[in-house]
Amino acid sequence: xxxxxxxxxTDQVLLDAELVxxxxxxxxMKSMAVKCALDLRLADAIHHHGGAATLPQIVTRxxxxxxxxxxxxxxxxxxxxxxxxxxxxxxxxxxxxEPLYALTSVSRLLFGSQNLVSTMALALNPIVVTPFLKLGxxxxxxxPDPCIFKETHGEALWKMAEHDETFDAQINEAMVSxxxxxxxxxxxxxxxVFQGISSxxxxxxxxxxxxxxxxxxxxxxxxxxxxxxxxxxxxxxxTDVKYIAGDMFESVPPANVVFLKWVMHDWGDQECVKxxxxxxxxxxxxxxxxxxxxxxxxxxxxxxxxxxxxxxxxFDLYIMFVNGMExxxxxxxxxxxxxxxxxxxxIPVLGFRSMIEVYP
Numbered sequence: 001x002x003x004x005x006x007x008x009x010t011d012q013v014l015l016d017a018e019l020v021x022x023x024x025x026x027x028x029m030k031s032m033a034v035k036c037a038l039d040l041r042l043a044d045a046i047h048h049h050g051g052a053a054t055l056p057q058i059v060t061r062x063x064x065x066x067x068x069x070x071x072x073x074x075x076x077x078x079x080x081x082x083x084x085x086x087x088x089x090x091x092x093x094x095x096x097x098e099p100l101y102a103l104t105s106v107s108r109l110l111f112g113s114q115n116l117v118s119t120m121a122l123a124l125n126p127i128v129v130t131p132f133l134k135l136g137x138x139x140x141x142x143x144p145d146p147c148i149f150k151e152t153h154g155e156a157l158w159k160m161a162e163h164d165e166t167f168d169a170q171i172n173e174a175m176v177s178x179x180x181x182x183x184x185x186x187x188x189x190x191x192x193v194f195q196g197i198s199s200x201x202x203x204x205x206x207x208x209x210x211x212x213x214x215x216x217x218x219x220x221x222x223x224x225x226x227x228x229x230x231x232x233x234x235x236x237x238x239t240d241v242k243y244i245a246g247d248m249f250e251s252v253p254p255a256n257v258v259f260l261k262w263v264m265h266d267w268g269d270q271e272c273v274k275x276x277x278x279x280x281x282x283x284x285x286x287x288x289x290x291x292x293x294x295x296x297x298x299x300x301x302x303x304x305x306x307x308x309x310x311x312x313x314x315f316d317l318y319i320m321f322v323n324g325m326e327x328x329x330x331x332x333x334x335x336x337x338x339x340x341x342x343x344x345x346x347i348p349v350l351g352f353r354s355m356i357e358v359y360p
Contacts (some may be wrong), residue, residue, distance in 0.1 A: 011356050033227055035124040038117055040064065040301045042076075043110035046085070046103055046177075054090075054098035054242075114181045122174035123305075123318075127153070127167060146167050147323035157322050162230055172207050172231065177210035181262065181349060184293065187217045189349040193293055193357055194257075201226055201255040202241075203248050203283065204263045205276075207234065211241045211259070226253055248275050251280040261295040265315075266324040269335050276339030280360050284344070292358040299328040302319065302348030311352040331358065 023263040039041065045061035046053045055073055064072055073244040080087040084106050090097035102282040109116045122128060128227065138148045148157045161168040187194070194200075194214060205225040215223040224242040226237070233245040244253050249271070252258055258279040264272050267284075276292070281289035300314045316326035329346060336344050336358055 012335065025080065029080065029242055030082050031124060032086065033075060033082070036121065037079055037107075038074060038110065038121055041111075042079070042085075043103065043107045044290070046101060046107070047111050050109070052100050052102040056058060057097060069290070077244070079190060109181070116177055116181055118170070118173040118177035119175075119181075122170050125167075125170065128321070135320075149321045159178050164230075172234065175206040175262075179206075180293070182214035182261075182353070183210050187213065188349060188353060190347050190355050191217065193347070193355065194221060197221055197256045198291055200224070200257045200259050201240075201244075201253050201254040202259045202261070203252055203279070205259070206231060207236060208239065208241045208243065210261050211240055214259075215240045216315040223351065224253065248274045248278060250278070252278045254282045254348065256283065256289055258282055258292045261294065263296075264294060265296050265319050266322055266327050268323060268325065269331075269338075272335045276335060276341065277356075280340055283360060286359045290360050292341075292359060294356040296354060296356070297326040297352060298332060298346055298348065298356065299326055299353040301329065301346055308352045315352070 012045070019065055040062045042058065042062060045058045049057050055069065055076065060073070068128060076085065076087070079085050080101065083104060086102045086104050087099050089099050093143065110120075111117070128149075131148040136151055138145070138151060145151075147156065152157065153160060161171055181289050194217070195281070197218075198213060200211070202208065202214075202223065202225045204227060205211055206227060208223075208225040211223040211225050214221060219240075223243075224244055225232075226244045226246045227235075228247065229245045231247045232243045238266050246253065248263075252275075260275075260279070260282065264275070267275070279292050283292065297312050297315055299316065300309075302308060312326060319326060319356050325331075332346075341358050341360055343359045345357045345359075347357070
């Protein structure tokens with residue numbers, strides 16, 4: 001009898017291990033389900049019906065061939081078990097009552113003024129996803145080695161963006177989407193970091209959505225955005241933000257504060273030190289209010305929530321596709337000190353990301 005119990009225990013361990021393996025292997029199906037939800041605009045369809053809708057109601061607002069409606073039901077099953085939508089069975093399923101699919105806090109990020117659709121669409125773009133199919137091969141090559149993006153497409157992401165207007169537009173739209181979402185929270189949670197400053201330059205700030213949010217919340221701050229020529233050429237007009245063409249590896253325009261949102265993780269330590277040295281030259285002393293404000297991931301900072309820790313680890317692997325890296329506190333400290341800064345402060349209030357103040 002003891003042997004039977006031991007066998008059952010061993011079998012369960014194997015079955016549990018199989019489940020974990022399959023769950024990790026099939027995680028890409030959740031990504032593809034989200035991509036499909038974006039393509040079909042399922043969240044918009046449910047929102048149109050007041051935030052909850054049956055499948056027949058959803059179908060009236062999306063482009064789905066009638067023969068594929070049973071397949072759509074299966075897609076919704078994945079999107080509900082993964083928490084993108086919720087589902088509740090109506091009173092009498094035996095009488096043919098349709099399940100009611102409802103928006104969740106997750107799917108509410110897929111429409112409206114602060115949606116993350118463009119950000120998710122970029123992450124799920126085949127141009128970005130395909131390189132990861134070669135990750136195992138990439139690990140077998142000696143450094144220095146082209147990043148997996150360049151190895152796959154024959155050119156670096158930034159070079160592709162210079163001549164591929166569609167891809168460049170998608171990158172810029174993704175950054176605008178992320179800034180519109182995150183900066184509202186950043187200003188509410190740690191707006192004090194912007195108090196008392198007179199000018200700010202947003203380095204590699206894309207179309208300037210982050211600077212526009214700062215300028216709106218703090219009208220006394222003179223905000224400018226520095227970016228490459230082809231990005232600045234597409235900058236919006238009629239804003240209070242000034243746009244300056246330039247290269248952060250050469251110089252940074254002078255300002256009270258330099259702002260770097262989701263920039264540093266694109267680069268290795270050597271490049272980051274060079275950027276930071278240029279930032280240090282552009283700002284006054286700490287006594288005169290000079291500092292650099294960074295929004296990026298600090299691995300291990302903030303909540304110990306498993307999902308947050310997992311996302312920080314996943315992003316560190318993800319950003320390798322451009323030879324970038326996420327950093328823990330000691331790795332951040334190393335590049336700050338090498339660039340000649342004296343101190344820093346990490347404010348971990350932005351979910352899996354943090355705000356960092358760096359002082360000369």
